[in-house]
Structures are given as C-alpha cells and as structure tokens.
Amino acid sequence: MSVYVYNTLTQQKELFEPWAPPQVHMYVCGVTVYDHCHLGHARAYAAFDLVRRHLEYRGYRVTHVQNFTDVDDKIIARAQELGVAHEELTRTYEDAYFAAMDALGVNRAQDYPRATQSMPQIIAMIVRLLDQGYAYEVNGSVYFSIAHYAPYGQLSKRDRKQMEAGARVEVDTHKKDPLDFVLWKPQKAGEPAWDSPWGLGRPGWHIECSAMATAAFGPRIDIHAGGQDLIFPHHENEIAQSEAATGQKPFAKYWLHNGFVTLDKQKMSKSLGNVFTLRELYQRYDPNLLRFFLLRVHYRHPIHFSTTQIEEDAAALKRLSQAAHEFTQPAPEAMHAEFQAQFDAALDDDFNSTEAMAVLFNACREVNKLKKGGPLLSKLAKQLGLDLPKEESTLDPRILELLKQRAQARAEKNFMESDRLRDLLKQRGVLAKDTPQGQKWERV
RNA sequence: GGCGACGUGGCCGAGUGGUUAGGCAGAGGUCUGCAAAACCUUGUACCCCAGUUCGAACCUGGGCGUCGCCUCCA
Incomplete structure (x- = not known):
C-alpha cells in the first residue's frame, strides 16, 4: 500500500x-x-x-x-x-x-x-x-556565488574542488568563481528584455x-x-x-x-542530431503504441529505440487488445483482486511499469484460458494510461459482403471458394479467422 | 580525470541470496477442412576473476566493456 x-x-x-x-x-x-x-x-x-x-x-x-x-x-x-x-x-x-x-x-x-x-x-x-549575500552584480549581470552556499554538489555528488580542477576555461571573466552561474543577463542588441534593478535584461535559465x-x-x-x-x-x-x-x-x-x-x-538529443520527432513517429505509429514502447522499460533505465522493437510491441499490444474485447464478461472476483494487487504492488515499487506489464500479460493468459475477464485487462492498461483498442467495426460494406459470402461458403463446405475469398480479403487488408465462435476478422 | 548508471537465455527486458519474470521470435502439441487466433509444453540465461556464505547471477573487492553527466539538453 x-x-x-x-x-x-x-x-x-x-x-x-x-x-x-x-x-x-x-x-x-x-x-x-x-x-x-x-x-x-x-x-x-x-x-x-x-x-x-x-x-x-x-x-x-x-x-x-x-x-x-x-x-x-x-x-x-x-x-x-x-x-x-x-x-x-x-x-x-x-x-x-x-x-x-x-x-x-x-x-x-x-x-x-x-x-x-x-x-x-x-x-x-x-x-x-543579493540582499542575503549569495549573489553579486557586475555590469548588469548578476551571478550566484557558490562559495557562499556550502552544500553545493549535494544532488550530483560533485566535489567543488574536483569540479574546479576539471572546469573548462571560462570566457566570462566577470565571474568570481568559474562555477558561479548567471541569474540575470544584460540585454544585447536586438534581444527581448525586461526591466530590472540591474537594467534591461533577462533571467538565466536556472532561476x-x-x-x-x-x-x-x-x-x-x-x-x-x-x-x-x-x-x-x-x-x-x-x-x-x-x-x-x-x-x-x-x-x-x-x-x-x-x-x-x-x-x-x-x-537521442538535438545537439547530436539523432532525434525522431513525435510528429514524424505519429505518422508511422499509433501514439498509444509508442506509450506502450516507452513504459515497457523502467523509467530510470535507458531505452533503446528500434523499429523492430516497436513492431514486436505492436504484436504484444494486439494480443492484449484481442483478449480484452473477445472476453467481455468480468473476471472472477478473486482473480481480479489477485492480479490487481500484484499490479499495484509493481507500481508501488518506484513505478515499475515493466513489472506491472508482466502482471498484465499473466492476467491476459488467464483471461484467454477462462474466456472471461477482458474488462480486467482494459482496467489495468488504463492505469498505465494505455488503451486496448478495439478493431473498428466500421468496415467497407463491400468487405462485409465478402465476409458474409465466405461464411456462407464455409457453411456449405465449399472450401475452394472460402479460401479464395480469404485471399481476396487479405489483399484488402482484412484477415478472416475461423474460431469456435464463428468467423472473425482483424485488420492486418 | 571526477561522479553516476549498466553488462541477464536468439532478440528485448524485470527481478531476487536458495523457489516460473514478462514480451517478441523458434520448436512440439491441442483445436481447425486448411489456415489464423488462443491455450498447453519447451529453452535450464545472468561479462570475467577472487572473496563472504551451507548456498551468489543477485553481497564485497578487483578487472574488462558500454553508456550518460561534468557546456545547452527530457
């Protein structure tokens, strides 16, 4: 908890x-x-x-x-x-x-x-x-003086002396210490500026x-x-x-x-020029899939981008979605509670979405076995901010007609015809599947 | 050089001192007219070397390798 x-x-x-x-x-x-x-x-x-x-x-x-x-x-x-x-x-x-x-x-x-x-x-x-002596002004610039702030380095675990030893040559000669950083910069020609006690200028980044x-x-x-x-x-x-x-x-x-x-x-960074913008990626991949890709790895670890990985994730996400929409009855209460508890525990532990997803897939296997519990999968996915999308039911009427014909052919055991129609549908991006519950389809 | 992270089965990727991660791909099986999907079974993984321990991939030390920060950067 x-x-x-x-x-x-x-x-x-x-x-x-x-x-x-x-x-x-x-x-x-x-x-x-x-x-x-x-x-x-x-x-x-x-x-x-x-x-x-x-x-x-x-x-x-x-x-x-x-x-x-x-x-x-x-x-x-x-x-x-x-x-x-x-x-x-x-x-x-x-x-x-x-x-x-x-x-x-x-x-x-x-x-x-x-x-x-x-x-x-x-x-x-x-x-x-400035009033408290932590900063000083030089010609319209204001700097923070780290010499006056003893705990400097506590977050990054840096030792001030070592930093100074390794510091690069500072071009800004106004600084008393190379590690001091700017709080306020004076305006240069053509730059936007705001009025201040030190003249026109703008703030440094950190402040x-x-x-x-x-x-x-x-x-x-x-x-x-x-x-x-x-x-x-x-x-x-x-x-x-x-x-x-x-x-x-x-x-x-x-x-x-x-x-x-x-x-x-x-x-991946702008300065190296090896970035994929979201705008580009969204043209190839559903943002929901990209979210899945991102949450697959624990947030503190590096995540290696590759299109093959994203495509593997698409297969995994599809499996979840199918189970979620195939078996619409709720899961037995005990099962729901068990998976929910495991899932929550994973997220309680430093937001371990990877572990939570493992629980989600284990739940998926159970749902497929029991043929119930789809809502549980959607619910857990939602906790991660993920959708388990359903194939749109809006199909081209002509495709629907082909599906109907194929089901008819199968009923008549005219397998030559049903296979022909299956190929035809496939060409049009629809995969026909025969299940114990009858013919189903999905987009490919 | 300083600080930090990481090195896991074919690939990706969690985790734990002794018990199945999970995903994708592969193999066998069930089902099916055949497929597909699903399910079942299957892989006996943890960079190297020492040490601690009854027992280490998981702890300690050393080594090797990769990456990040130390300048703007999510």
Whole structure:
C-alpha cells in the first residue's frame, strides 16, 4: 500500500511521505519551446505522467506544475533566423507540445507557468539572493556565488574542488568563481528584455524554475522531476538558489530523474542530431503504441529505440487488445483482486511499469484460458494510461459482403471458394479467422 | 580525470541470496477442412576473476566493456 520512490538526492528508494498528505506538490521541468518535441521528451513526460497517475490512484491529490522555458538563447536565435517574434515562435511550439503529449495520453498539468510571465517573481528572488549575500552584480549581470552556499554538489555528488580542477576555461571573466552561474543577463542588441534593478535584461535559465516552483508551491515541494541530464547543473543550481533564497531546505523532498532514449547506443538529443520527432513517429505509429514502447522499460533505465522493437510491441499490444474485447464478461472476483494487487504492488515499487506489464500479460493468459475477464485487462492498461483498442467495426460494406459470402461458403463446405475469398480479403487488408465462435476478422 | 548508471537465455527486458519474470521470435502439441487466433509444453540465461556464505547471477573487492553527466539538453 505504501509507495516507494527512488530519490536522486539520497540515491536510494525511500518510502514516499509528502509534507502534507494527501496533497502532493509536483514540479516537472518542461521543455524549451523552440522546436518540435522528440521521443526523449515523450519518455520523460510519459514517465512522470505515470508517477502522477499512480499517486492519484493511491489517493494523493497531486498538483502538477510544469514550466515552459520561453526565453533563452536558442529561442532568440531561432526567432531571428525565421524572422518572427519570439512570442510567436514559442506559442507555436507550445501548441505543438500539447498536441504531441495529448496524443500520448499525458494528462495536462494544472498550470504551465512561463518564464516571460514570471518576471516579478524571478526578479524578487534575485533581489533576495543579493540582499542575503549569495549573489553579486557586475555590469548588469548578476551571478550566484557558490562559495557562499556550502552544500553545493549535494544532488550530483560533485566535489567543488574536483569540479574546479576539471572546469573548462571560462570566457566570462566577470565571474568570481568559474562555477558561479548567471541569474540575470544584460540585454544585447536586438534581444527581448525586461526591466530590472540591474537594467534591461533577462533571467538565466536556472532561476526561472526556482522562482516558478516556489511561486506555485512555496519554499518546499514534494517532488521535482526531470531528465537525468538536468541533474547537473540545472537542478543542482535550483537547489542552491532556492534554499539560499528561502532559507528553507530541502527545496524538494524527492528528486526523480528519467533515463534517456538512445539511438545506436547514443543519447537521442538535438545537439547530436539523432532525434525522431513525435510528429514524424505519429505518422508511422499509433501514439498509444509508442506509450506502450516507452513504459515497457523502467523509467530510470535507458531505452533503446528500434523499429523492430516497436513492431514486436505492436504484436504484444494486439494480443492484449484481442483478449480484452473477445472476453467481455468480468473476471472472477478473486482473480481480479489477485492480479490487481500484484499490479499495484509493481507500481508501488518506484513505478515499475515493466513489472506491472508482466502482471498484465499473466492476467491476459488467464483471461484467454477462462474466456472471461477482458474488462480486467482494459482496467489495468488504463492505469498505465494505455488503451486496448478495439478493431473498428466500421468496415467497407463491400468487405462485409465478402465476409458474409465466405461464411456462407464455409457453411456449405465449399472450401475452394472460402479460401479464395480469404485471399481476396487479405489483399484488402482484412484477415478472416475461423474460431469456435464463428468467423472473425482483424485488420492486418 | 571526477561522479553516476549498466553488462541477464536468439532478440528485448524485470527481478531476487536458495523457489516460473514478462514480451517478441523458434520448436512440439491441442483445436481447425486448411489456415489464423488462443491455450498447453519447451529453452535450464545472468561479462570475467577472487572473496563472504551451507548456498551468489543477485553481497564485497578487483578487472574488462558500454553508456550518460561534468557546456545547452527530457
């Protein structure tokens, strides 16, 4: 009944105990809206969608807030390149984000704060950091001084000295320490800018999440989530800023990080150029199938993209769907309870969707044996946010006529004719199957 | 170099100190006019070397290999 979550901060699974149950405050780092989402984004948001679904299933009231980073170097560069206003560019990709994630079955967050709409909170936090001596200003830039924040490195388990030893040459000579990071950047010609006590400029990347998360939830949140690539420096910096500014810790009680999608063993990322956008993938694969593909692997482990794997998954998903719709009577109560309990236990254990799917397939075998229990399969799948789609009953009337003729031929034991019709149907994408319950069909 | 993750049967992929993961593919069988689907049976897996242990693929140490972060990145 208790949920255990792996916490990056402590590097172990912990009993999940939010600050004020049943309320759960969950902040998920969102996308920078300058391009279409790819499979890696889908992985992250499908994973944390499952986290949220399961916590809600367990009776928690989850408030999910997820930001859009809508001002940064890439956005500005892209907008200039395309000759459009940055607001127009970000709006386009926000819409694209929602379209892609809605299709994947990712539930929408309660709120999507944007950096450009959070300037007062961002500036207020920077002012606080300056007042308290955690930050310093140089020529319109404000930097966070990690020398003043002792626990720096707690999340990523980095030692400051080693980082400094390995640090690359810093071009920014205004910094007192190469590891200091920028809170506020002065405007360069042609860039969007906001007024601040340090002149026109815009916020650094890390500060926006700290400001928006604390604006939404106060100084201490329950869950903070994002990709493993955000552990350092982004989340490390968020912790430093937030705890320094609010004086309260921990900023987040549980830090959750998803693993990457890889392609040919390499991380799928824009900078490597080896990404598949969801837009492309949806033309070839049902988003529901892609969700299945993504949840097949535990969220913290890497998932290797391959089309052959997705096609194998399609076969597996079809098997579940067929059983779910073939045997519409409910499962015996004891069986239902048994599988449900195993399924829930799998998800309680750090959202182990892989294990949960194993339970689902075991249940499927039982359903096929007993010839009842289809609703159980649909119910468990739904808990993962998956549909077990039924073949559409809308068939071309001419195809229906052929099926009818074939059934007739079989009844008359005219097998030459029935086989001919089966071939004909196959050419038209319909597989005729003879079962003890009569002729059935499916699309191929 | 620092930190982190991983190395499981043909492929993918969970997990556990001694008992079946699961999926896909394969083989045999039941059913069927033949197929298909489904079901049953089947594979005796855990990178290498030491150590702890009555017992290790699972714990410890070492090695080899792969990947990620250390710069923007889900």
